[in-house]
Amino acid sequence: MLVGRQKRAGHLGLARSNRVRTAADVAHRQRLGAGNVARMHTGFHPFTNAVENDCLFAYESRCKAAFDKIEPVLREIAQFQHDSNFIIKAQELARLLLNLELPEHLLENTWIAPLEMGKLYAWCVFETFRLFADEFYSDKPLAQESDADFQHFIESCGFHTVDFSPCADGRLAHTISYVLRLPYKGVRRKSYAGAMFDVEDSLQKWVEVEHRRLSESLPNSASEPTRYLKAAVYHYSSSLPGQEGCAAHGSDAAKAAEGAMSRLLAFQQGVQNSFCCGASIDLMLIGIDTDNDAIRIHCPDASGNPDGENYIDAQAVYDATRHANPADSERIISELIEQKSSAASREDNRGLVKFMARLLFNNISQIDYVRNNFNGCYSDIGHQERFIGMGVGFEEVQLRNLTYFAYLKTVEQNATDVDVGIKIFTGLNIKRGLPAPVVIRYDYHGNVPGARERAVAKVHCLQQAMAARFPEQTQQGLIHTMLVVRDCSADNSIEVVGGSTQPGVTGGGH
Amino acid sequence: MLVGRQKRAGHLGLARSNRVRTAADVAHRQRLGAGNVARMHTGFHPFTNAVENDCLFAYESRCKAAFDKIEPVLREIAQFQHDSNFIIKAQELARLLLNLELPEHLLENTWIAPLEMGKLYAWCVFETFRLFADEFYSDKPLAQESDADFQHFIESCGFHTVDFSPCADGRLAHTISYVLRLPYKGVRRKSYAGAMFDVEDSLQKWVEVEHRRLSESLPNSASEPTRYLKAAVYHYSSSLPGQEGCAAHGSDAAKAAEGAMSRLLAFQQGVQNSFCCGASIDLMLIGIDTDNDAIRIHCPDASGNPDGENYIDAQAVYDATRHANPADSERIISELIEQKSSAASREDNRGLVKFMARLLFNNISQIDYVRNNFNGCYSDIGHQERFIGMGVGFEEVQLRNLTYFAYLKTVEQNATDVDVGIKIFTGLNIKRGLPAPVVIRYDYHGNVPGARERAVAKVHCLQQAMAARFPEQTQQGLIHTMLVVRDCSADNSIEVVGGSTQPGVTGGGH
Structure with a gap:
């Protein structure tokens, strides 16, 4: 393999x-x-x-380390959020330790409001996933x-x-x-x-x-x-x-x-x-x-x-x-x-x-x-997933305990699969104040006209269904989403088409 | 034909x-x-x-008359709901004019609470539809x-x-x-x-x-x-x-x-x-x-x-x-x-x-x-549907303005179709205090093991999704549902498996 x-x-x-x-x-x-x-x-x-x-x-x-560095680095960044050169220092740390350029819209205004740490955390998980997927499709590490x-x-x-x-x-x-x-x-x-x-x-x-x-x-x-x-x-x-x-x-x-x-x-x-x-x-x-x-x-x-x-x-x-x-x-x-x-x-x-x-x-x-x-037994014998993946796709996820993955076309008909995922992440993240990062995905066949537009509509629809099923967690920013589609007829990477951590979106809402 | x-x-x-x-x-x-x-x-x-x-x-x-008699007959029945022999008189009228045996659980207790007219109306529509479907599959009127x-x-x-x-x-x-x-x-x-x-x-x-x-x-x-x-x-x-x-x-x-x-x-x-x-x-x-x-x-x-x-x-x-x-x-x-x-x-x-x-x-x-x-132009040139049908099936509905029919597997991905239906029935019924009767249907292939159970689960799931999408109307009994499945591999009629007008269900809820 x-x-x-x-x-x-x-x-x-x-x-x-x-x-x-x-x-x-x-x-x-x-x-x-x-x-x-x-x-x-x-x-x-x-x-x-x-x-x-x-x-x-x-x-x-290597892949898991990229995800696991996020929390400690953000803990460090949190410490100097009131410094005058906060943005510069935060970006330096993120570049050095996470290989990420943090989004300015989540770093601004710390003089008047605390950093939206949960949102920043979710953004980092999503961005790390995006880079991970890009590498998967360009470098084919599992040749x-x-x-x-x-x-x-x-x-x-x-x-x-x-x-x-x-x-x-x-x-x-x-x-x-x-x-x-x-x-x-x-x-x-x-x-x-x-x-x-x-x-x-x-x-x-x-x-x-x-x-x-x-x-x-x-x-x-x-x-x-x-x-x-x-x-x-x-x-x-x-x-x-x-x-x-x-x-x-x-x-x-x-x-x-x-x-x-x-x-x-x-x-x-x-x-x-x-x-x-x-x-x-x-x-x-x-x-x-x-x-x-x-x-x-x-x-x-x-x-x-x-x-x-x-x-x-x-x-x-x-x-x-x-x-x-x-x-x-x-x-x-x-x-x-x-x-x-x-x-x-x-x-x-x-x-x-x-x-x-x-x-x-x-x-x-x-x-x-x-x-x-x-040593013959995983130290994480229980759940240790880094994010939830739901929808259709996720070929690139081939690692243990990286993703709780539910194959589904609607939340309505697969509510059990989604509920189990949120329950797991309540234990892993939400009870510690960290949001559950949810990647909502729909792969489509690009050779069918309009298929991309319908896939985009579908991930938005799934996002709404998640918000309707978990209104409190969504309102409180304890569930964050990234919306992703992929043309599975081509051999391209994923395409981000929306989500709750994007500029202009408040809370965990949609 | x-x-x-x-x-x-x-x-x-x-x-x-x-x-x-x-x-x-x-x-x-x-x-x-x-x-x-x-x-x-x-x-x-x-x-x-x-x-x-x-x-x-x-x-x-003949078919439409069966539906259209319901409202005037119930208006008449409403008039003597406080009579001591109410149930007997109501059943006589219903038998005579509607060919129906009204459900006792909706006729009792009128001495202490008003008749649940909306629910009774929905029940009559559903029962008339059931008889209509039975006739369709047994007598094959559209041979x-x-x-x-x-x-x-x-x-x-x-x-x-x-x-x-x-x-x-x-x-x-x-x-x-x-x-x-x-x-x-x-x-x-x-x-x-x-x-x-x-x-x-x-x-x-x-x-x-x-x-x-x-x-x-x-x-x-x-x-x-x-x-x-x-x-x-x-x-x-x-x-x-x-x-x-x-x-x-x-x-x-x-x-x-x-x-x-x-x-x-x-x-x-x-x-x-x-x-x-x-x-x-x-x-x-x-x-x-x-x-x-x-x-x-x-x-x-x-x-x-x-x-x-x-x-x-x-x-x-x-x-x-x-x-x-x-x-x-x-x-x-x-x-x-x-x-x-x-x-x-x-x-x-x-x-x-x-x-x-x-x-x-x-x-x-x-x-x-x-x-x-x-005379060359229908008198009901606008909407005059008698009920909403949603789900998979409804082969027996071949009459104009009988049913607003939305083919769908989930409310989530076909919300538009459902919304249009409820909008139509808001004009036709709800604004007059009458509920929108919604038949939720799932035809299945009986030769696949477990298919009936999954179809039953699906209609319940669709009912929940409707209640979640229209919480107020459901709460107020302004949307009523009948849940129906049918083995489309056999040539049987429909099978009623639940709904909001059944005994023991309060309001329009589920």
């Missing part, structure tokens, strides 16, 4: 002798020949890609395995599309790029509180995907016997299971798994009942321990669907393969899966098991990532 | 000698042989289907031209789907079944204030339709060179152009046409830019004079799209064909269209012109309908 992957130590990809080798398989074999870099790092699992881990950690640390390679790989597993719905919880925001080490562009990601994804929205997406296959043979021809894979990702906390699990399911891992599973089955049956010709989809259910990012993947049952009770734990795979040869990884992990589930060894589950094996293999790197950089 | 159509007098359908005759064409030729019933009604246009007109008028009169016949006809015009977006104005609610005399099941209808339809929603629908053609060859195979026809229907008032036109466009017919046209072009370009292989759609722009239901259809310009400036008026067609032979109707009307537009005679516009000719032909019956039953 990373540029560093070119030097990837071990990687799933050695095709079993009885399987067809895809182009991606061959590429992976070549990478294996580059030698096992991980072995040079004492204590690492032989499957771990230590170089990739270093790159990912550098990126995560990916080529789209074609990944597409070849999933097709070799029998899928043409993989669609993940993790929980909206910020501790899962890095699920794709870090925990599962998948290329973010190759995976659809739509987050919902409790992973309770919208079945009708998914059905619509399924139709879009199948239409494209039928009409344009993209990503592959509809005559290929591949399927749409829908995965739901729930979470739990092994150290504080009753407190730091999923709020939407009362911090109960079994209920979280059940809830996600019920949506998966509804989606599958919806496809089967609504379309002809044996249309169906494959399902996957994954749990993440948010303490250490170890995953569990539910094994297929007799019907091929995830078994709610029976899963394979990446930590167990980690331990069982502690001294294995990376070249044998796929075979060894597949065997471990088959030991857990007799159905896994069936011919028609072979592709699914191959994909599961890849995810478990990839997750071993992440287990070492947390082990090496955080 | 009606059962009466079997005796249809004159009908478009005589294929020109150089055209392929479809099954529908042949069926229409056979009907022509039944003789021209219209000629027997003095003063009717020879193309008019007088039998159908009679059936339609009987249905319209249709067979689906297959109509599908054959539109395919002979080069279309596989026709999708109409009229204005949400109640004076256009009968557009499909009356004004244009098309079978309501054969036409997609989604209403928006000002006919300003949602481009992204239409794109989604287009993908669904094309997917079904590609995967199931329904309604026809994707290899057939037919297209999706999108029509927008705006309106104006010839007698009071500055007052009784479209409120969403400041009662300006030119602006209404322009607004609708801009959405049509955006949709067309959206399809062209988003999909490959020469994907496109055909467009049609229609205006309705709400005084007398005469339509104008904009002629194709050089590109084949509707010309904003150049249209053909059904009244002019009516006059020009006053003495024509119905058997020649298609040829004569096509020639009139070609006189208005040189582009209309082009080979690639032939199907479009054929469809236009059919609409103009059908509209002649409606012109006579208004002439015969309303």
